[in-house]
Amino acid sequence: MAARFLLDANFPESLHAEICAVVGLGLDVVEMQAITEQAASQRRRDPQFRDAVLVAYEYRCAMCGYDGRLGTEAVALDAAHVRWWAFDGPDSVDNALCLCSFHHKLLDRGVVGLGDDYSVSVSARFVARGPAAQLLVYDILGRPLREPQPGQALPALPHVRWHRSQVFSGPARVLA
Ligand SMILES: [Zn+2]
Numbered sequence: 322m323a324a325r326f327l328l329d330a331n332f333p334e335s336l337h338a339e340i341c342a343v344v345g346l347g348l349d350v351v352e353m354q355a356i357t358e359q360a361a362s363q364r365r366r367d368p369q370f371r372d373a374v375l376v377a378y379e380y381r382c383a384m385c386g387y388d389g390r391l392g393t394e395a396v397a398l399d400a401a402h403v404r405w406w407a408f409d410g411p412d413s414v415d416n417a418l419c420l421c422s423f424h425h426k427l428l429d430r431g432v433v434g435l436g437d438d439y440s441v442s443v444s445a446r447f448v449a450r451g452p453a454a455q456l457l458v459y460d461i462l463g464r465p466l467r468e469p470q471p472g473q474a475l476p477a478l479p480h481v482r483w484h485r486s487q488v489f490s491g492p493a494r495v496l497a
Contacts, residue, residue, distance in 0.1 A: 333405050333429045335422075367412035374400035377473035378419030383466050384433065384441055385457065387421040401425040403435075404480040408487070415474035418466070423457060432458065434489035435481045439466040444490040463496045 332340060367373075380395045381388040389396050401420045404410030420428060427433045434442045443462045449455040468475060485491075 330407050332407065333402060335399070335401075335426050335429045366406070370412040370417070371400040373414055374417040374419050377414045377417075377469040378467065379470055381419065381467060382421040382424055383418045383469075384420060384424045384461050384464070386467060387424075389421075397422040399425040401428055403428075403476045404483045405429075405488075408483070410480060410483075414469065415477045416480045418476060419469075424461075427458070428484075429488070431488045431490035433461070434485050434493070435466065435476070436493075437478060437481065439468075439475060439481075440464060441466065442485075442489070442493040445492050445494040446490050447494070459494075462494060 375395060375398060380390075380398060382398065387398070389398070399420055399422055401418045401424075402410045402412075403416050403418060406412065410416050418428070424433060432444050432447045434444075436442050441461045441464050443458055447458060449458050466475070
């Protein structure tokens, strides 16, 4: 119970497995405890959240454009919270980005973030050592976010600024 509470209260879901591995907890045990926790919780997750975000961004990563499918199903595409749900971030399109699983992880780890102009920023503390990391991280620095379809909101600036001050690992890398 306590483990699940600590995970949900402090970390986004994309980091749970990693944290459990570090502290030696089985995530399956933690997940079983979650059923009871969620039943007791006042705050409910919106089951439509992921679909709403993926449709808003037309099933493409807003940072790199990845749009992979297996058959008709989008794979490795997530609805990423900008302001973490655990820190009162709502399950709404204006607090979310459709990201590939890789950029979702980097957003939650503070490697990438957003400027007020919705360009992608990268932590100066991140070091890419080979061409793949350079391509996936350095090459998106300064790029404008791929916007959602007309009528759908970009992440609201208060959420963008919350991520920058609370999660992003500053300072930001300077564009060469
Ligand atoms: Zn991506």
